Amino acid sequence: VRIERRLRQPRWLTVVVPACSLVFAFFASGLVLLATGHDPFSSYRKIVDAAFVSNGALGQTLISATPLAFTGLAAAAAFRMRLFNIGGEGQLYLGAITAAATGLYLGGSGGASPFVIAAMIVAGCAGGAAWALIPGILRAFFRTNEILTSLMLNYVAAYLLTYLIFNSESYWRQTKGFNATVFPVGKDLPSSAVWPGATIHVRGGITLPLGAGLAVVAALVLWFLYSRTRFGFEAQVLGDSPRAARYAGMRTRRKILAVMAISGALAGLGGASQDGDFRHTLDADPNGLQRQYYGYTGIVVAALARYNPFAVVLVAFLVGGIQNAGNTLQGADFPSGLVGVIQGLILFSALGGELLVRYRVRFGRRGVERALEPAA
């Protein structure tokens, strides 16, 4: 068996390979299920049922898919330039914190709803971008590995989020009322800060949250940015060959800062959508937002989508379905870590599949092939 580089990458491969890796991931997860004495078919039937088929399933899947689209876009934006921002988790928390503050402040003082919501979107982006700029600045000016710094800041952001609701009497925390004395919770957002959604009346009603629409818009913008502008071109060159980029006079530092800010802003927007669309408060519950690991799962989404913004939205819906199934099915017949196992295997097989896109595998002995090659 020999592996050689492909000179041309057929287009169909970029669709077929991710699809096959998805199938392979489910096959491998099936082996894990079998090995531990579960019936994979019944587990998968339950997943598909809970994710896409049963009444109200699609609406629930959209709830999981929306943040994944944002964190997936965030990862795709950065990974394309080979900036490995894995701080999407923390950036999402920061976006949720800043957007919640904005919503509470402006909504509480009686601002008009569209204005409050727009301000929340901006605040969420700003919060996420600011958090992402910390590893960005360190990378740009001190050449510090952004993988580890962005990841460490995830833990700091999680402690900050917990601190604001559990260990302090911050602006975000509900301090009045009976419930607040029993268990610390965040203040409820005023109604003008709650994001609207469009309801489609099929299968028990599917609510399209505003965030899902924003995610599609964000994907469009990202696609335009990367494939139709000079900025995107330069970012790609910087990713593929930093030396060539520097030789061509591209501004490396600026680009690193800009891409990290964009990536963080997308994740932060996901956080804002958590506040406005779904939770209507700053959720610091250890079993709430922090239990979903949207930031890390976004990396799975981005990799399976091969960093293509439109594919990210589609894949987010698919992976969101699995995540949603994991949330609803938790119980004796559905081991809690199964979702992570499937997601990890999806990422593994997407990676392995990448080999098939870039290289071709040839069977047969070298000598035979050489004899068949035309004489030079």
Added chain:
Amino acid sequence: MNNSLLVVVLASGVAYGTPLLYAALGELLAERSGVLNLGVEGMMLVGAVMGFWVVQRLHATTGISLAAAIGVAAIAGAAMALVHAFLVITLRASQIVSGLALTIFAGATGLSSYLGNDLHLADNPARHSFHPVFPSSMQNWPIAGPILFGQNVLVYASWACVVAVSLYLSRTRPGLNVRAVGESPAAADAMGIDVTAYRYAHTLAGGALAGVAGATFTLAITPQWVDGITGGVGWIAIALVIFAFWRPELCLVGAYFFGALQALAPQLQARDIHLGPTVLWTNSLPYLMTVLVLVVVSSSGARRRLGAPSALGVPYVREER
């Protein structure tokens, strides 16, 4: 005197630093051969859960149970590393993304949680766990007692590991070969060293040590199983390797430094010492210090001079030399 903040923090710093030390030594071995494995957290968690499972289910004396648990934890960690090794060495996949995938696959919401759930390991304390080796009279010696003699056998074994890894890398033929593979795989290949075999072997050894590191949590530090029990220590271990300039002896220093930082938070809270938002900054301190250390190490100029293997993270393809 032995109850003073400094002594307690140092003593528990050694205890908390031990998993960091094992994991960092393992990662160091892998990185010295040129393979970056970001899946340490995942390998640790699978080692932790499998080690704990053995202790709960194996009916044997304490010594045998614990030895078997450490062995199984090492095998489990190595099995996880094998997936990474296959993807990045044989299939030449991106080491960064593959390591992340390993953490997602095996980590707090993945296989380790699946196994813990499926084997019903939560909610029961460990049936056997590691205890201090020396008699309590020695543990009560001032200062040195709790720090040096109040530890369990895993701590002392980790010191032996530091010496072993250090001697291996600097004084043995295979150790020198590993360094050649990590610095210049093409030259090593020309010398007749099997680059692929060396990389596989050291990635697996790294996984085994990470598995032991995980078991240190479930069998010594907090003898129980909770999802995500390692709490990000695997990531700190990766940073620690950079901090230690890829040298085993410096890993020891760094591990106890970060261990002490981790020990500081509960101690300050227990002693009711408040300095601003105490809960926030003491909990975040190990992570913030890691960031700071990374900045200092990277800004002080050429990482190569500090010891980063030149071929770290680069797949070796003989045909594309």
